Amino acid sequence: MSEAAQAFYLAVKLVMSLDADLMEIVLLSLKVSLTAVAVACIIGLPLGALLGMGQFPGRRILISVNNALMGLPPVVVGLAVYLMLSRSGPFGVFGLLYTPAAMIIAQTLLVVPIVAALSRQTIEDLNAEYDEYLRSLGLGIVGRLKTLLWDGRASLATAAIAGLGRAIAEVGAVIIVGGNIDHVTRVMTTAIALETSKGELALALALGLILVTIALALNAAVEVLRAGTERKLHAGA
Numbered sequence: 685m686s687e688a689a690q691a692f693y694l695a696v697k698l699v700m701s702l703d704a705d706l707m708e709i710v711l712l713s714l715k716v717s718l719t720a721v722a723v724a725c726i727i728g729l730p731l732g733a734l735l736g737m738g739q740f741p742g743r744r745i746l747i748s749v750n751n752a753l754m755g756l757p758p759v760v761v762g763l764a765v766y767l768m769l770s771r772s773g774p775f776g777v778f779g780l781l782y783t784p785a786a787m788i789i790a791q792t793l794l795v796v797p798i799v800a801a802l803s804r805q806t807i808e809d810l811n812a813e814y815d816e817y818l819r820s821l822g823l824g825i826v827g828r829l830k831t832l833l834w835d836g837r838a839s840l841a842t843a844a845i846a847g848l849g850r851a852i853a854e855v856g857a858v859i860i861v862g863g864n865i866d867h868v869t870r871v872m873t874t875a876i877a878l879e880t881s882k883g884e885l886a887l888a889l890a891l892g893l894i895l896v897t898i899a900l901a902l903n904a905a906v907e908v909l910r911a912g913t914e915r916k917l918h919a920g921a
Contacts (some may be wrong), residue, residue, distance in 0.1 A: 688885075695889035700876065706890055713871040715786050716858075717851040720791035721799075724851075725844050727792075728799030732843075733829055735800065736807030753797035757774075765790045776887065784869060786861040791854055795847035802843035806836045838909045845909070849902045853895070871886030 697717035698706050735747055767773050769781040769789075780786045810816075810832045818828050834841065855873035862869035864878060872891045 691885035694886035695893060698886060698890040699893060703890070704917040706887065706894075708871055709866065709870055710890065710894055712784065712869075713852060713873075715873060716740050716787050717791060717848060720788045720851050721795055721844055723788070723792045724795035724799050724847055728796045728843075728847075729803050729833070729840065731796070732800040732803030732805075733807045733833065736824070737811050737829065737832070750800050750804075756794070756797070758794060758837055758854055758856035759860065761793050762790055762860030765793065765857070765861045770771050781861060782863040782865060782869060783860070787858045787869060787871070790857040791851040794854060794857060795851050798847045798850055799843050802846060803836075803840055806839040806843070807832050808833045808861055810836050828916050838912055842906050842909050845902050845906050849899060852898060 686707075688782050708900075735743060735750070760773070764779065765786060769778070769786055770776050780789070802884075807829075811828075814832070814835075818831065821827075823831065842887045853873060855877060858869075858871060859874045859877070862871070862874065864870050864874040872895050876891050876895070879891070
């Protein structure tokens with residue numbers, strides 16, 4: 685059996701046996717990324733709604749800035765968070781550097797622009813489509829926003845899933861602020877990089893298989909939500 689085939693066999697064996705170290709890394713990855721996405725949605729959805737519905741000076745500039753932030757290199761975000769959380773930084777007193785909290789902050793900053801941009805487009809489109817109807821109901825800004833958020837919930841869920849995909853696959857920012865410390869801040873992407881550099885291909889492949897499975901599941905969820913939205917639109921037509 686070749687080295688690659690043997691490594692793949694051991695990787696599958698690790699996954700099937702629910703190896704303790706493997707599961708610890710996977711669970712920490714999910715905990716960090718899901719928390720980051722939840723916080724990003726709390727920030728990004730209202731921001732996206734404001735940009736989608738609001739009419740105020742500088743709106744187009746804010747939209748352009750948010751779109752630009754979507755392409756911000758993760759290592760730059762990691763460096764910025766590192767400087768903020770280091771001992772000499774403004775938040776160094778909290779001792780968050782090299783903790784899961786620091787990784788959550790970094791991932792949140794990466795995901796917020798994605799959630800805000802996708803939700804802005806959704807809310808803007810719905811607001812234009814239902815403008816006359818909502819006016820006829822005499823809804824205020826809060827009532828209008830609630831209606832649009834509920835009606836666009838499938839598309840907004842897609843935005844959250846897209847953010848989760850970005851967060852869980854991130855390596856540059858989290859390795860800077862987390863340090864890839866065993867049993868503390870080691871997540872799937874950083875563990876894959878470390879184990880590959882050490883030549884421990886079995887664990888790296890096992891984590892890779894799980895990461896790919898999660899990515900496929902996220903894409904499947906997006907397609908299901910998209911199909912459901914299209915069926916709803918066709919039914920309404």
